[in-house]
Amino acid sequence: MAEFELEVLQPERVFFKDKVEMIVLRTIDGEIGIMANHQPIVVPIGIGKLRIKKDGRWREAAIAGGLLEVKNNKATILSDAVEWPEEIDKQRALLAKERAEKRLEQKLPPDEFERYKAALYRALNRLKLAEENKKEI
Numbered sequence: 001m002a003e004f005e006l007e008v009l010q011p012e013r014v015f016f017k018d019k020v021e022m023i024v025l026r027t028i029d030g031e032i033g034i035m036a037n038h039q040p041i042v043v044p045i046g047i048g049k050l051r052i053k054k055d056g057r058w059r060e061a062a063i064a065g066g067l068l069e070v071k072n073n074k075a076t077i078l079s080d081a082v083e084w085p086e087e088i089d090k091q092r093a094l095l096a097k098e099r100a101e102k103r104l105e106q107k108l109p110p111d112e113f114e115r116y117k118a119a120l121y122r123a124l125n126r127l128k129l130a131e132e133n134k135k136e137i
Contacts, residue, residue: 002036005074006052008061008082015061015082022053023075025063032068040071047121049129050082062088062129064122081122085133088126097123 001021008016024033026048050063066079100120108116 001056004034004036004038006077007074008050008077008079010079010082015079016052018054020052020054021056024051024053025049025068025077027068034068034070034075037073038070038075042067042069044068045077045079047118047125049125050077060085060129060132062126064125065118083126083129085129088130090127090130093123093126093130097127 003019003021006016006018006020006023007014022033022035024031026032026046027043028046029043031048032043045063045066045068047064048062050061052059052061062081062083062085063077063079064081066077066082069076069078096119100116100123103116104113104120
């Protein structure tokens with residue numbers, strides 16, 4: 001299978017950089033799959049999983065939004081938060097979930113409501129991926 005370059009960047013580190021066969025991730029409009037020689041695009045990423053296929057095997061990471069650019073057989077992802085399942089601090093994610101749920105029970109202005117709703121989705125996404133990974137081990 002043809003490969004392309006994938007680079008996943010966070011402000012403090014290069015999360016992933018290698019040749020891959022395919023990636024699948026959620027954009028704000030739905031799921032998208034990228035393979036070699038994909039047409040150039042720039043799309044915002046939603047909260048969800050980043051699935052990476054390399055050497056015929058899939059690996060998943062939790063991603064909390066960002067931007068995907070594809071051009072010249074290279075995909076670049078910029079995100080503030082990307083984690084492999086083994087990097088997820090489950091206790092911290094659980095506390096973030098509980099904190100967001102408590103805030104969402106209150107009467108909030110629309111912008112704060114959206115912020116805490118996104119925080120809840122991020123925490124749930126991290127917890128789900130950590131739990132799925134635990135089952136595979």
